[in-house]
Amino acid sequence: MTEHASGNPTRAAAPATKRPRERVWKHLSPLLRLLILTQLAFNIGFFAVLPFLAEHLGTSIGMAGWLVGFVLGLRTFSQQGLFVVGGWLVDRYGVRPVVLIGCALRVAGFAWLGYAQTPWAVIGSVLCIGFAAALFSPAVESEVARQAVVWEEEGHGPRTRVLALFSAAGQAGAFVGPLLGGLLLAVDFRAACLAGAAVFVLVLAGHALLMPRHIPGRERVRDQGGVRALLRNRRFLALCCAYGSYLLAYNQLYLALPAEVERATGSQAALSWLFALSSLLVVSAQLPVARWAGERLDPRRSMAWGLLLVAAGFAVVAAARPAGWTGLAGLLPAAGYVVLLTLGQMLITPAARAWVPDLAETGRLGLYTGALSSVSGLIVLAGSSATGTLLDLGLPPAVPWLILAAAPALAVSLLPRPPHRSGSEDTARQRGKGGNR
Numbered sequence: 001m002t003e004h005a006s007g008n009p010t011r012a013a014a015p016a017t018k019r020p021r022e023r024v025w026k027h028l029s030p031l032l033r034l035l036i037l038t039q040l041a042f043n044i045g046f047f048a049v050l051p052f053l054a055e056h057l058g059t060s061i062g063m064a065g066w067l068v069g070f071v072l073g074l075r076t077f078s079q080q081g082l083f084v085v086g087g088w089l090v091d092r093y094g095v096r097p098v099v100l101i102g103c104a105l106r107v108a109g110f111a112w113l114g115y116a117q118t119p120w121a122v123i124g125s126v127l128c129i130g131f132a133a134a135l136f137s138p139a140v141e142s143e144v145a146r147q148a149v150v151w152e153e154e155g156h157g158p159r160t161r162v163l164a165l166f167s168a169a170g171q172a173g174a175f176v177g178p179l180l181g182g183l184l185l186a187v188d189f190r191a192a193c194l195a196g197a198a199v200f201v202l203v204l205a206g207h208a209l210l211m212p213r214h215i216p217g218r219e220r221v222r223d224q225g226g227v228r229a230l231l232r233n234r235r236f237l238a239l240c241c242a243y244g245s246y247l248l249a250y251n252q253l254y255l256a257l258p259a260e261v262e263r264a265t266g267s268q269a270a271l272s273w274l275f276a277l278s279s280l281l282v283v284s285a286q287l288p289v290a291r292w293a294g295e296r297l298d299p300r301r302s303m304a305w306g307l308l309l310v311a312a313g314f315a316v317v318a319a320a321r322p323a324g325w326t327g328l329a330g331l332l333p334a335a336g337y338v339v340l341l342t343l344g345q346m347l348i349t350p351a352a353r354a355w356v357p358d359l360a361e362t363g364r365l366g367l368y369t370g371a372l373s374s375v376s377g378l379i380v381l382a383g384s385s386a387t388g389t390l391l392d393l394g395l396p397p398a399v400p401w402l403i404l405a406a407a408p409a410l411a412v413s414l415l416p417r418p419p420h421r422s423g424s425e426d427t428a429r430q431r432g433k434g435g436n437r
Helices: 014-018 030-047 050-060 065-081 083-093 095-115 119-153 159-184 189-210 227-232 234-251 256-265 271-296 299-323 327-359 365-391 398-414 425-434
Strands: none
Touching (some): 030 050, 030 095, 030 189, 065 365, 119 327, 119 365, 159 189, 159 271, 159 327, 227 365, 234 398, 256 271, 256 327, 256 398, 271 327, 299 398, 365 398
16 A cells, blocks of 8 residues: 555555545544544533632632642642653553543542542642642553554544644543533532542543443553663654644743733733633644645644744744833734644644654553653653743843744654655554554
8 A cells, every 4th residue: 555654645545535524523433533532521620620720829818929830740740740650550551441440540640639628638639639640641642643553544634633633622621621620619619529539430430331341452561671662763753842842832922921811901811711722623623734734734844834824833932032012012023922832732733642652662552652741741841841941031022022933843853754655555554553553
């Protein structure tokens, strides 16, 4: 079978080009539908609680500001930093047990957080919540990526369309979750926590009933190796660095953007509208963008264009800063940044997830999926400190934003070349069903 470098069929998959407008959902397997709905529910439950955590800790419990920051940092570390551990466990024990344990821990963590009144109880509950995600997220993400490869090989279209639907479901959950949490806060923070726990009880029950004990084509690995080979995989590490640059840029929604909004308007009240704009863009445009990109771009070019769009978003603010606009006019560059960043995100995220199966070792897709998040998270951790310093140096107004624009632009050069596949359809299918190369 003749293929593009990205793995998208040119001849053997002709039905995919004849039916480009078909809805993705109706061709998905029951397992893929379960996993995508899981992502929606995960984010509803998570974002019903976490956006309101800092205020709860500072006002209701009376924690000092440094301790609130420490707790939030612990949650990020116990989640993002330990994704690689969750991925390794998925490869060794399978998707179902890891997801079930992760959901049970999330239920316990949210219920505990709702009743926690001391710093140690809060820290314990937050660590439980974070590690739960470090278990189930690599499990769900790696299996969606593997199933997307199979979906592509069956002639339904580029795998990025499935991964885009997965991203859109997650973003829809991130949009609905805070609305649910905001309504429940009219009762109290505990009600929001218990509602979040209830969502994960439903997810736990759904997976216990519907998730197969053995997923066809997914083999468990019994040996302890894999990490050394991963650390020697230069192409995968290059992908991690480029993806980490995007995540660092995305993190500016919570660091550089609030400072810019406050400068322009005198408060951060408009932030919620800008965040809503980003979420609505993903929910409404992610699938059309993925369909367009999947038919025209391989993963490398999709990520490259995405990174350049992100860089352009920073450049828009840099170009407008010397004018010193304030009020509504001052928000226009910030809105331009959010739109361009979100468009870049819609190209980058599905492409990166679609690329991992081609770079991973046989049977190690969970490990590599987790490592993508963990390595990128370390880059964000280091880069965020540097960014905070950059914003506090008192440089000319445009300079910090120009430096921020340079990071994703330079990351384009880090992207590895896509695999040049001249092998048979059997080789491609082995990649998909084994999870990797």
